[in-house]
Amino acid sequence: MTVATLLTKQRGDGLDLFASGSWTAENARALEPLIDAVTRPNFPLRSVAIDLAQVDHIDTYGAWLLERALRIWSKQGCGAKITGLSEDYRSLFEKIRSGTHELTAKPPRPNPIFATLESVGRTMAAVGSDIQLLAQMAGALVLALARVSVRPTRFRFTSMVNHLERVGWLAVPIIVLITFLIGSILAQQGIFHFRKFGAEVYVVDMVGVLVLREVGVLIVCIMVAGRSGSAYTAELGSMKMREEIDALRTMGFDPIEVLILPRILALVIAVPILTFLGSMAALYGGGLVAWLYGGIDPVVFISRLREAISVETFEVGMIKAPFMAVIIGLVACVEGLQVRGSAESLGAKTTSSVVKSIFLVIVLDGAFAIFFASIGM
Amino acid sequence: MANGPTDAVIRVRDVVVDVESHRVLNGIDVDLYRGEILGFVGASGAGKSVLTRTIIGLMPKRQGLIEAFGVDLDKANDSQKRTIDRRWGVLFQQGALFSSLTVGKNVEFPIREYLRLSNRLTTEMAIAKLEMVGLKPDVYRDYPSELSGGMIKRVALARALALDPEILFLDEPTSGLDPISAAEFDQLILTLQQTLGISVFMVTHDLDSLHRACDRIAVLGDGKIIEAGTMEKMMASQHPWLKSYFHGVRAHADWQVAVKG
Numbered sequence: 001m002t003v004a005t006l007l008t009k010q011r012g013d014g015l016d017l018f019a020s021g022s023w024t025a026e027n028a029r030a031l032e033p034l035i036d037a038v039t040r041p042n043f044p045l046r047s048v049a050i051d052l053a054q055v056d057h058i059d060t061y062g063a064w065l066l067e068r069a070l071r072i073w074s075k076q077g078c079g080a081k082i083t084g085l086s087e088d089y090r091s092l093f094e095k096i097r098s099g100t101h102e103l104t105a106k107p108p109r110p111n112p113i114f115a116t117l118e119s120v121g122r123t124m125a126a127v128g129s130d131i132q133l134l135a136q137m138a139g140a141l142v143l144a145l146a147r148v149s150v151r152p153t154r155f156r157f158t159s160m161v162n163h164l165e166r167v168g169w170l171a172v173p174i175i176v177l178i179t180f181l182i183g184s185i186l187a188q189q190g191i192f193h194f195r196k197f198g199a200e201v202y203v204v205d206m207v208g209v210l211v212l213r214e215v216g217v218l219i220v221c222i223m224v225a226g227r228s229g230s231a232y233t234a235e236l237g238s239m240k241m242r243e244e245i246d247a248l249r250t251m252g253f254d255p256i257e258v259l260i261l262p263r264i265l266a267l268v269i270a271v272p273i274l275t276f277l278g279s280m281a282a283l284y285g286g287g288l289v290a291w292l293y294g295g296i297d298p299v300v301f302i303s304r305l306r307e308a309i310s311v312e313t314f315e316v317g318m319i320k321a322p323f324m325a326v327i328i329g330l331v332a333c334v335e336g337l338q339v340r341g342s343a344e345s346l347g348a349k350t351t352s353s354v355v356k357s358i359f360l361v362i363v364l365d366g367a368f369a370i371f372f373a374s375i376g377m
Numbered sequence: 378m379a380n381g382p383t384d385a386v387i388r389v390r391d392v393v394v395d396v397e398s399h400r401v402l403n404g405i406d407v408d409l410y411r412g413e414i415l416g417f418v419g420a421s422g423a424g425k426s427v428l429t430r431t432i433i434g435l436m437p438k439r440q441g442l443i444e445a446f447g448v449d450l451d452k453a454n455d456s457q458k459r460t461i462d463r464r465w466g467v468l469f470q471q472g473a474l475f476s477s478l479t480v481g482k483n484v485e486f487p488i489r490e491y492l493r494l495s496n497r498l499t500t501e502m503a504i505a506k507l508e509m510v511g512l513k514p515d516v517y518r519d520y521p522s523e524l525s526g527g528m529i530k531r532v533a534l535a536r537a538l539a540l541d542p543e544i545l546f547l548d549e550p551t552s553g554l555d556p557i558s559a560a561e562f563d564q565l566i567l568t569l570q571q572t573l574g575i576s577v578f579m580v581t582h583d584l585d586s587l588h589r590a591c592d593r594i595a596v597l598g599d600g601k602i603i604e605a606g607t608m609e610k611m612m613a614s615q616h617p618w619l620k621s622y623f624h625g626v627r628a629h630a631d632w633q634v635a636v637k638g
Contacts, residue, residue, distance in 0.1 A: 032494065068501065088574070095509060095572050101508065103518075343476045345522075
């Protein structure tokens with residue numbers, strides 16, 4: 001690639017410039033300092049003459065650099081004249097000259113203290129509007145459920161079964177594996193520490209109560225929020241982006257009834273089943289570790305378990321499951337419908353769907369703990 | 378510029394492309410000459426986009442030769458390929474703007490990657506490009522999701538033009554635009570072709586754009602080029618598909634007058 005040059009010759013209070021070579025994008029990096037130098041002369045400049053006769057190629061980069069210099073000179077009150085511009089490039093020059101090339105000034109940056117306060121305020125308002133949206137979605141869901149129960153033929157049974165397969169059946173292996181591991185770890189840790197007091201056998205009580213009341217349902221819900229809640233948000237979000245939801249609406253279908261109700265009902269059915277399977281897998285893992293690591297015979301484990309837990313313990317965990325499922329589903333669908341045009345917003349909403357649903361699942365678990373304690377379960 | 382005025386910047390010879398074991402292109406020969414606007418038409422699903430994507434290297438071909446600026450793209454090494462990528466710009470059908478970047482950063486993206494100019498000059502060039510495609514400089518700070526369809530096409534064109542390419546690939550540039558915006562867009566392409574001297578490869582369905590902007594037209598059918606030449610040649614052709622395309626209900630009576638007169 002040929003290089004570009006700009007020769008300078010001083011003539012009284014004027015400058016003669018001789019440009020040559022390729023004034024193109026490749027050379028723009030080298031040309032910019034040359035242009036900067038001639039627009040900052042160390043003497044009062046009155047007139048400039050630029051000779052472009054030796055230039056063999058100009059593109060928008062070269063044309064803009066010359067135009068930039070011309071603008072600076074005209075601001076300094078210095079006359080400039082271009083000679084030797086080939087006819088081929090005249091229209092390019094005129095195109096570049098016709099632009100304003102200026103952005104309107106950015107609004108001034110606000111005071112950082114006020115900006116922080118403002119963002120705190122906005123976050124609080126966003127929490128408020130989140131709660132409102134969740135309540136609206138819950139209301140719309142109840143309405144859709146009521147409409148469907150009046151005319152059951154309207155219910156999208158196939159869609160629900162499809163979702164049930166994806167969030168329930170296909171989730172079984174990973175849920176069982178993870179809860180099995182959690183049960184094993186609980187038992188191992190319990191035996192390790194209880195051994196100091198010679199109370200290994202109470203590990204059975206700990207694992208039994210903990211798994212059935214709390215850990216089983218929590219682990220399952222966190223997995224479901226990460227696995228299925230995020231999928232719901234991403235699906236609904238991309239449907240929203242491609243105007244599929246608007247299309248449904250214009251054909252007279254209610255997106256809540258067609259898209260959201262089957263999804264949330266699928267979760268409400270799947271999560272209790274997964275919780276049951278998960279709790280059993282955790283107990284099995286705990287029992288296995290208690291036998292192999294703690295030397296507690298399976299027969300002893302089972303008889304001890306029978307004393308330690310009651311049907312009530314099991315019920316406490318299972319009652320929570322469908323409520324957790326509703327929360328995960330509601331958050332996922334609300335976030336999905338809030339996706340706007342960009343790919344970035346889809347990602348942001350999917351993340352916030354998972355974060356919010358895990359947070360709310362834990363908050364709900366706390367509320368249930370208080371509730372069950374006060375009714376003596 | 379060393380060659381004659383009608384030398385080919387893109388040469389496609391006997392190109393065969395399969396998409397999932399289905400033969401879409403079966404021996405395509407087409408040239409894009411320097412400084413011309415070539416309109417590329419064909420029935421929906423005939424493989425116009427496939428050919429474009431094959432030329433720019435997004436799809437593999439089964440056999441054949443594709444040359445850009447006299448370089449065989451199969452034999453080009455990485456640095457030659459990078460140079461060629463720099464010398465052409467592509468306008469995708471949906472614009473394909475990066476949705477996480479502002480309009481300005483979208484246009485600046487190739488400039489930053491390839492030219493490493495000062496921040497000031499990069500920004501100034503992005504604004505100059507936006508103004509060249511007829512946008513106000515202030516869209517610089519907007520995000521693509523805030524723009525209308527016509528503006529997205531213009532920003533995408535500004536990005537395609539960012540490095541002053543010698544070849545511009547346009548995939549249905551006027552689809553989704555109203556007739557007035559489409560006419561303005563054709564005019565814009567013509568102005569840019571005249572001021573910058575670029576060669577344009579334009580896939581289109583818009584008969585008006587073929588008339589207004591194109592120097593030559595190539596027609597794709599049954600995996601081959603059925604006909605290539607000027608509008609007059611197309612109008613005179615006896616091929617059944619061409620007859621129904623150029624003389625069908627969408628064709629305007631005044632063109633035939635214009636061509637005959």
